[in-house]
Amino acid sequence: MxxxxxxxxxxxxxxxxxxxxxxxxxxxxxxxxxxxxxxxxxxxxxxxxxxxxxxxxxxxxxxxxxxxxxxxxxxxxxxxxxxxxxxxxxxxxxxxxxxxxxxxGDGLLAAQYEMLKNKLAAAGLFAHDTKRALPNNIQRIGVITSPTGAAIRDVLHVLQRRDAGLEVVIYPAQVQGDTAPAQLIRAIELANQRQEVDVLLLTRGGGSLEDLWCFNDEALAHAIYQSNLVVVSAVGHEVDSSISDYIADIRAATPSAAAELLSKDKQHKQQHLQQLSLQLSRAWHHHLQGRSQHLGLLEQKLYRQDPKRRLQQLSQQFDEAYYRLHTAMTFRLNQIHLTLQQQHSVLMAHSPQHTLQLQVQQLEYLQHTLQQRMAEMLSDSEQRLSKGAQLLAAVSPLATLKRGYSITTDEQGNVIDDAANLTLGQTVHSRLNQGQMVATVTHIIP
The missing domain is CATH 2.40.50.140 (Nucleic acid-binding proteins)
Structure with a gap:
């Protein structure tokens, strides 16, 4: 066990x-x-x-x-x-x-940009000690960009003005759209394979965040980091910033600024100073970024120990308990309401008022039936009386009198129906159809 x-x-x-x-x-x-x-x-x-x-x-x-x-x-x-x-x-x-x-939307792109930047920074791809300086004697520059864009025209114009002896090799690639990162990567790999230039310039003109998005590609960042050739990034305007700018050995604010940086003239020392200033700024930025990450960890630790976290948990628990109570009370009230309706129906069915109403209805029905029956009986009696009257009239002596006959009675009112019952001199009464007469018997015929 x-x-x-x-x-x-x-x-x-x-x-x-x-x-x-x-x-x-x-x-x-x-x-x-x-x-x-x-x-x-x-x-x-x-x-x-x-x-x-x-x-x-x-x-x-x-x-x-x-x-x-x-x-x-x-x-x-x-x-x-x-x-x-x-x-x-x-x-x-x-x-x-x-x-x-x-x-x-744009917020998603910005968040993806920050997530990738933090990821690459954590992997050490932005580290200052990995950055390489420009070669001392640049004779040939490789430019990775669109051969028809404004950036290549600006670069060539500046190089022609400052150092016409520099040679330029263009590695054409799309600098916008879904297929651009793959073409930019192939151009970097091709330049490293040929080893025909002293430095690479990755550049394009300004645009929106979506336009410059191909320079925020993670695979492109690794290709720049793994390049054997020094890479200068000059993407967009001075205010624009891309992942390629952080990965590259040197970042220039614009394509023209990159061309000036790569060409030699009396301002070379000043440009070098600017480069050192930029590197210092980057180092300071990375230092601040590290401190910011450390501060974020401390903030997370403080957040986990914050009493408001417990209050938030209790508040959420209260909301759920309130919802369950409201649901239970609603269900219980519905049950009580249904029970009251059923009991009311039973009570109404057995109430004296209901019984009295039924009896009143029954009495009204019986009265109606009685009246109807009495009317029928009265009608039947009237019909029988009428028939009896008709029959009585048919056998009545009065009807016989109407046909010219008369009824003769003695003084006592006895009907005389046999002449043998008469006597001479007897007074008789005869009833006619209209009126009566009195007569004295003077002659008897048997």
């Missing part, structure tokens, strides 16, 4: 250590994805899911952070976010705590 170890974790302890492990090993990251399941409860915090075609991750952006977002997020929207990986301990879910959000 396996011996139970003394160090037994609770779920809370395990989730807490996982959170510290993730927050300690994953620094602040950039992420681009599509928003789904966005919600904004009354607390002011935002909860959402970021997803691509294959995966998704839960995210939270607390009130103090989302107030700086200049648009209202919605489901289906592509965004670029920056945040820290953490663990929501009560549920054991890992999540991204967002501190910056912007619409995808």
């Amino acid at each position: 396996e011996t139970i170890k003394k160090d037994i974790y609770t779920v809370s302890k395990l989730n807490g250590e996982v959170r510290q492990l993730l927050e300690g090993n994953l620094s602040r990251i950039w992420l681009t994805a599509e928003i789904s399941n966005f919600s904004a409860p009354a607390s002011g915090h935002w909860y959402l899911t970021l997803k691509d075609s294959r995966s998704q991750i839960r995210c939270a952006m607390f009130k103090g952070k989302n107030q700086s977002v200049n648009f209202r997020p919605s489901n289906g929207q592509q965004v670029l976010v920056r945040g820290n990986i953490s663990v929501y301990e009560p549920r054991g879910d890992y999540q991204l705590l967002i501190d910056s959000m912007q619409m995808a």
Whole structure:
């Protein structure tokens, strides 16, 4: 039987250590994805899911952070976010705590640029001790650029003016578009294979971030770094900056400035001084970048120990508890309402008022039936009476009188129907159809 170890974790302890492990090993990251399941409860915090075609991750952006977002997020929207990986301990879910959000587009390119620059800097490709100085005696310059662009015209014009004896070898390549990085890499490799020039100039004119994007290619950066020939980068205008500028041995502000740097004249010492100044500036920049990275690590450490982190966890937990309570109360109220409706129906079915209504309805029905039955009986009686009257009239003596007959009675009112019952001198009464007469019997005929 396996011996139970003394160090037994609770779920809370395990989730807490996982959170510290993730927050300690994953620094602040950039992420681009599509928003789904966005919600904004009354607390002011935002909860959402970021997803691509294959995966998704839960995210939270607390009130103090989302107030700086200049648009209202919605489901289906592509965004670029920056945040820290953490663990929501009560549920054991890992999540991204967002501190910056912007619409995808130029912001994505800028973020990709910064990510690649940080990656190459961490790999040592920007290190000052890897940079090489210009050869002392430059006789032939290799120019990698578009043969029809403005940059080559500026370079040739400056070289012709300052040192017409310099030879120029052009290695044509596209300097814009998806296929440009591969052509630029092939040009660098070809120049290194031929070894026919003393220095390489990688250049093009100014443009937007998208126009210059091919000079921010990681493969091109490694090709420049691995070049045996000294590489001078002069991409865009003075304010423009590309990865090739950081990787190259020397960076010039413009194509014309690069041509002046590569050509000899009385200003050579001044240009060399400018080069040293640029190298010093780069070294200072790298020093500041290193200090910035160190500061970022300290900031991450401080962030993990910040009491606001616990408050954010509790605030998120409160929002979820409030949602569950609201759902449970709504469900319970619906059940109570349904039960009350059922009990009301039962009560109404057994209430005296309901019974009285039924009895009133039954009484009204019986009264209607009685009246209808009495009317039918009265109608039947009238019909029978009418028939009886007709029959009585048919057999009535009065009807016989109407035909000219009469009824003779004695003084007592007895009907005389036999002459033998009469006596001479007897008074008789005869009833006619109209009126009566009194007669005295004077003659009897048997």
